[in-house]
Amino acid sequence: MIVRDGLIITALSLxxxxxxxxxxxxxxxxxxxxxxxxxxxxxxxxxxxxxGRPIQAFTSLQDxxxxxxxxxxxxxxxxxxxxxxxxxxxxxxxxxxxxxxVQAEGLTTDVEQLLKSPAEGWNEHDFxxxxxxxxxxxxxxxxxxxxxxxxxxxxxxxxPVFASVTRSRPGLFExxxxxxxxxxxxxxxxxxxxxxxxxxxxxxxxxEVGQAIGKGQxxxxxxxxxxxxxxxxxxxxxxxxxxxxxxxxxxGSGVQG
Numbered sequence: 001m002i003v004r005d006g007l008i009i010t011a012l013s014l015x016x017x018x019x020x021x022x023x024x025x026x027x028x029x030x031x032x033x034x035x036x037x038x039x040x041x042x043x044x045x046x047x048x049x050x051x052g053r054p055i056q057a058f059t060s061l062q063d064x065x066x067x068x069x070x071x072x073x074x075x076x077x078x079x080x081x082x083x084x085x086x087x088x089x090x091x092x093x094x095x096x097x098x099x100x101x102v103q104a105e106g107l108t109t110d111v112e113q114l115l116k117s118p119a120e121g122w123n124e125h126d127f128x129x130x131x132x133x134x135x136x137x138x139x140x141x142x143x144x145x146x147x148x149x150x151x152x153x154x155x156x157x158x159x160p161v162f163a164s165v166t167r168s169r170p171g172l173f174e175x176x177x178x179x180x181x182x183x184x185x186x187x188x189x190x191x192x193x194x195x196x197x198x199x200x201x202x203x204x205x206x207x208e209v210g211q212a213i214g215k216g217q218x219x220x221x222x223x224x225x226x227x228x229x230x231x232x233x234x235x236x237x238x239x240x241x242x243x244x245x246x247x248x249x250x251x252g253s254g255v256q257g
Contacts, residue, residue, distance in 0.1 A: 028223070033061035040064065044135025065138055066221050074248040076216035081187055082144055082235060082252030083215055084245040086228050087137040088130040091166070093237050101127040101229070104167035113174035114193060114229070115182070116154055121189065126237070126252075128230045129173075130245065131161060132222065139221045140194055141247050142213045143230055146183035151209050154178050160198040161227045173229065179203045179220060183213070188233035194220055195227040216248050 027033060037055050041048065052070040077083050092102040099119035100108035112119035132138065156177040159165055166172055177196035182189060194203050205220035207213055235252035239245060 028062040028065065029060050031060055034058055034063070036061050037064045040135070044133070046135055050137070062223065065223060067137075068139065069137055069247075074216075074246060076248040077250035078215075080238070080250030080253050082230070082232060082250070083141075083248050084130065084239075084251050085141045085143045085192060085219075085230065085247065086130055086132055086139075087246050088132040088228070088244075090239050090241050090243045090245060091129040091131050091227070092241055093128045093239060094126065095234065096123055096125045096127055096231070099123060101231075102129070103170075103172060104163070107167065107170055107172075109173045109229075110171070111231070113171070114178075115180055115191060115231075116152065117150075117180075117182075122191070122231055124234065125189075125231045126234050127232075128237070128239065128251065130228050130230075132226050132228070137247065138223070139247075140192070140219055140228055142183075142215060142217045142219050143192065143232075143251070144183075144185050144187070144190055145215050146185035146190060146213060148181065148183050148207055148209050148211045148213060149189075150180065150182040151205070151207065152180045153203070153205075154180060156196070158196060158198050161195060173227065177203065179205055181205075181207070181219060189231075190233075191229075191231040192219070193229040193231075194222065195229065196222070197226040 037058055040061065050069055050073045052067060058064045094102055096111055099111050101111060103109045111122050157175050159169060159172055159176055173195050179194040181192045196203050202223040203220060207219050213219065232252060238253050239251045245251060
């Protein structure tokens, strides 16, 4: 596995990742790409009942990537402080220690670099990392009720964030392109970081500083699969690494003492 990961990292180092992402974006936005939607659904086993409209109604593959879910596709857990902001897989959870979160076994993420703000205010926090595969729903929602106090787009690299890379490349999340959202809540500050990746390179958002947002409210979207990191006051987690999660399901049931 170490040799294979090394070969992947070497190949990706030589790839013009931003050019690749721009080219992929143009192709995915081309009207002819809509003919690939059926193959994409089959490849990733996408639930057709959650597509929300006829396949023929999508103008391109990118239009399909960024589709909204039908209104009744997800319910928002009201009995939990935190809900999942995405459909994805839990990569890691834990407590921030010495300003670090877990990226993968043996590798950490520097919170100060990730957020581009002093880490001291987050040292007493917990974190959860969630990976979005290319076939999942690509919109991101608020994990809790709060008021936006900071919103910052941070340019960066476009390394992939699948397992072979996250366990092999130090500083991956804090070095990639990302959108940083910090908000004030009744339970203390919460941060949501949308991390871009190869083939994404396009993060959009629908919120602004000072805005009150509700649990489950849409805050932004990715062009393709990527990663979302949530920082919160110490919570009682209802998820474990490896769990598949759906947007709106309970992931943290309260704030610990």
